Amino acid sequence: MDRTGPADVQRWVRGWRLLVLDAGMLVYPALTLAEVVQQARGGAAVAGCAVVAAFAGGYVLAARAAARRAARRFWVLVGGCAVLFAAALPFAHADAFFLAAVVVSLAAPRLPRFAVPLVVVAAVAAVVVPWAFWRAEPGWTQAVALVFTVLVVYAFAEAIRANAALVEARAEVARLASEAERTRIARDLHDLLGHSLTAITVKSTLARRLATVDGARAGDEMAAVETLARQTLTDVRAAVSGYREVTLAGELARGRELLRACGVAADLPTATDVVDPARQELFGWVVREGLTNVARHAGATRCAVTVSGSEISVVDDGGPVGLDSGWGSGSGAVPDSEAGLGLGSESGVAPGSGLAGLRERVTAAGGRLEAGPVHPRGWRLRVTL
Template identity: 40%
Template structure:
């Protein structure tokens, strides 16, 4: 069974899908070593060999961002091919380091990528030696490119962590929802079963026919509770205000409590009827369990619902039911007030 508590899947690494396109675009900067080879005073064979090495470097770089070639193998091939051009372009092989750094930053696992990028970032410092007339400022142009690759890696990892955090939050929120819903369903149903069982026990000798009817009602209520629990765990159940409004007087009557309803479902805001159904269910359950009331008034209106009893009043700490009710109401930007009704208790929910 699949429920909404399944964690949100982590996004695919974009560099595995589109990294090759990114790498292909940046190959334009291989123009520098290509020009250096073309201007070198070496044999034709050495020139052709250098061009082939640059082409192989480009291919390995693009494949390193795809699933066709392990990034470690791609880096190894790129290093070998870059070094192979050294006899032709000399210190100019430093121009290959940004490609090595960015591939390392974006494709190597942690923590290896950090050490690899640090290694490649150190090579441009050789330009300060002014070898072969190499421009000493060259490293200033290469480092920003490498830093860009590092920032892309950091932002990507932060995004992965954000997705994971959202997934974990969704799991926790769904667990709380299921726990709250199961509590509401079982609390109401078990209370109704308890009241009906007590009534049947008193009637077993006085009115066997009525006692039999109550036992059959117990069976029906138990089956309904089981179905509701299954639906709740599956994330399929939603409160039905009409059904709860029809069931409340019956449950209260079994407990010896009379009910008066002021207003109707049509008077309520359709957006909040599922929430109002949960509030009514929990309020009726609390009356039956704790209030020792003789009458209850249920008021329905466009702003919400109020349930007032003439029982013993409210005292003590709130239980899971009331806490769950507060969470539901707060989630709808509403307010829940519980106070004395002189006598009894009044539970009122106001919604926007």
């Protein structure tokens, strides 16, 4: 996984690449200084050299301000460099436009709307001004150097912007991936624990009731509770590591045992060959969520699961009408039938919260989930792909 961050971009921006570019730009004041020494004499030479030296110092400070993103100081220094370029014209004539190349290279990337006019005006001035004022050779070399220098600096600035945008995009992708993984783990833990803890609670309650009546059967139920607890621990570890497998056949087998412990007559299919292997896991989640909610909320006496190649439904006869049965409403209320089994506070999962996770799974698979009452009595959960 790429761990590049904003700090890495800043190191890239302020590192050796920028240092090389900044140092390379000092070649232009050096060329101008050589022309001043060659053309001027006496006090004029000293004044010209002082102007060029001041320009070089101003450029270094401007580049430093740019690296530190001190915009106000940067523009003040760029303005000072522009003034010093104008002051160097009488001493260096056409070669003074090497200094103009530095000034325009600093300003153009930060003024994208005015970059082209600025470069054109500076290049034309490099050709025309020396001939018009001093009858010297037009500054063709200086004009070409100005244009290509600005292009190089502009390309470098765009590379910096692109790298910064790329790092921000990668950080956003990493954040979204982390958020999706947390959502997956939360959803899987709810689906796994909601079913398993409900089964454990139901079997523990049944074993407690049988303890004084049928000790052998109570022992069997507690052994089943131990097995469920171990399986739940394994499932939780698998869910966290991302290697959990849910199958339709497995969930039907577990669901049949859960409904038996709840005293609910189960009408569940014994064969799952009709379902495409690619849909087996999703249909397994539907069975798990549906039967867990029947056990926790419905107070039903019968429950039926029907499966076809593209549809699965879980129907129970709990509650006076399906809407009052409690599960799937998301209200958080615990029906009386559930309170009698002691499931209200021990299961630890709010009613309806599992349907949201199941709906996400179904939607991701391109299907449709429907949950609602059936008349005259009961509730139906149906998923169609």
